[in-house]
Amino acid sequence: VTLASGERFDADAVIVNADPAALADGRFGPQAARAVRRCPPQHRSLSAFTWLAHARTQGFPLTRHNVFFSPDYAREFDQLGAGRVPDDPTVYVCAQDRDADLALSAAPDGRERLQILVNAPANGDTSSYTAEEIGQCQAAMRRSLQRAGLVLEEDFPHQVASPATFAQLFPSTGGALYGRASHGWAASFLRQGAHTRIPGLYCAGGGTHPGAGVPMAALSGTLAAQALLRDRASTAPFPPVATAGGMSMRSAMTGGTG
Numbered sequence: 198v199t200l201a202s203g204e205r206f207d208a209d210a211v212i213v214n215a216d217p218a219a220l221a222d223g224r225f226g227p228q229a230a231r232a233v234r235r236c237p238p239q240h241r242s243l244s245a246f247t248w249l250a251h252a253r254t255q256g257f258p259l260t261r262h263n264v265f266f267s268p269d270y271a272r273e274f275d276q277l278g279a280g281r282v283p284d285d286p287t288v289y290v291c292a293q294d295r296d297a298d299l300a301l302s303a304a305p306d307g308r309e310r311l312q313i314l315v316n317a318p319a320n321g322d323t324s325s326y327t328a329e330e331i332g333q334c335q336a337a338m339r340r341s342l343q344r345a346g347l348v349l350e351e352d353f354p355h356q357v358a359s360p361a362t363f364a365q366l367f368p369s370t371g372g373a374l375y376g377r378a379s380h381g382w383a384a385s386f387l388r389q390g391a392h393t394r395i396p397g398l399y400c401a402g403g404g405t406h407p408g409a410g411v412p413m414a415a416l417s418g419t420l421a422a423q424a425l426l427r428d429r430a431s432t433a434p435f436p437p438v439a440t441a442g443g444m445s446m447r448s449a450m451t452g453g454t455g
Contacts (some may be wrong), residue, residue, distance in 0.1 A: 210397045210425050213333040214418075215367075216404035217389040222369035232245065232246030233400065234355075240387075242317040242375035242409075244360035246334050252353030254304070256346045259292040265345045274318070280318045282334050288341045289314040308354075313338065320363030331357060337451060351371035376404030391417070391424040399425055 198206045213220060222229040257263075265288045273283040288332070291312040294305045296317045315338050339349060345350075360372030377388050390397050390406045401421040403409040 208397075210399065210429070212399045212401050212421050212425070214416075216370050216373075216401045216402065217400050218364045218369040218376075218404065219367075220393070220400070229395065229398065232395045232398050233389050234387070236377050238319070238371060240378050241371055241373035242320060243304050244317045244363055244372035246282070246315045246317050246360075246373055247340070247358045248311070248335070248355045249340070249357075250311040250313060250349070250353050250355035251292050252311055252355070253350040253392060254292075254311070257282075257342075259290065259295050259304070259347070260295045261295045263290040263292065264288070265290070265341055265347070267341065268344075274430055276314060279416040280320055281403045282317050282337075283315070283332070284337055286315045286334075286337055286341055288338055290342070290347070293435070304411045308350075317360050317372075319360060319364075319371040319373035321360030322369075323371070325361050326359040329360060347361070370404075374403075375409035379408070381392055391421040392445075396428075 198208060198211060200206075201237070201357055201415050213225065213280065217233045217294075218236045218289045219225065220233050221235040267283065267285050270287070271284065273286060276283045289441075290316075293312065295309070295312040296303075315334060317334075357368070363372035363374060364370060372374075379388075387404045388408070389404065391401065393400060398423045401414075401418045403414045405417045407413050407416055
């Protein structure tokens with residue numbers, strides 16, 4: 198492995214913990230680009246607008262994980278497929294100070310920590326998203342919550358990440374959060390596995406089989422380690438063995454009968 202600084206590391210095996218699209222796009226060099234199959238932009242999974250907020254809420258009994266569905270789910274995904282941010286989106290809210298059990302989930306006294314997510318197309322490498330566009334998406338998010346009875350305070354402290362933010366964090370993905378799109382009967386067979394076309398080079402992470410999410414990404418690391426160890430065991434040289442020598446002697450049972 199040669200770094201941008203020119204520093205070089207010799208290794209028998211390398212595990213790439215990045216989206217396989219970064220390999221295919223040549224970000225690890227032109228030779229490594231042949232290691233995996235390319236993922237065209239139209240085959241990317243979704244990205245998201247994500248608000249990390251500290252806000253007062255009222256009007257809806259939140260639990261830790263909450264999903265507020267769009268009244269027209271098909272239209273939402275038609276807009277995503279056309280590369281547009283939905284104007285009436287489904288909204289996921291993780292209320293981090295609440296209990297997972299609704300019966301035990303009391304509202305905090307004052308502001309609470311919220312992670313709010315709205316699906317978006319993975320076009321962060323071609324769309325920078327202006328402050329006005331982000332504001333429009335935030336207004337649509339608030340309308341969806343208010344329709345279900347959840348009201349956020351008007352000027353809530355927050356930071357927001359767009360598909361362009363995620364595209365910078367995960368190069369060559371356009372901000373796709375889940376690697377290759379999972380819809381379609383053949384999608385599972387197209388997801389990159391631990392092995393690549395280059396011996397000694399392996400993949401791990403959320404963009405690699407079995408998929409995105411902390412448990413899946415951890416499992417992909419286990420699969421990559423197992424593949425590496427199996428390959429090393431199968432290619433290990435046999436230790437040199439000494440063969441005892443001696444004089445060739447006539448067998449007592451087959452001796453001559455002169």
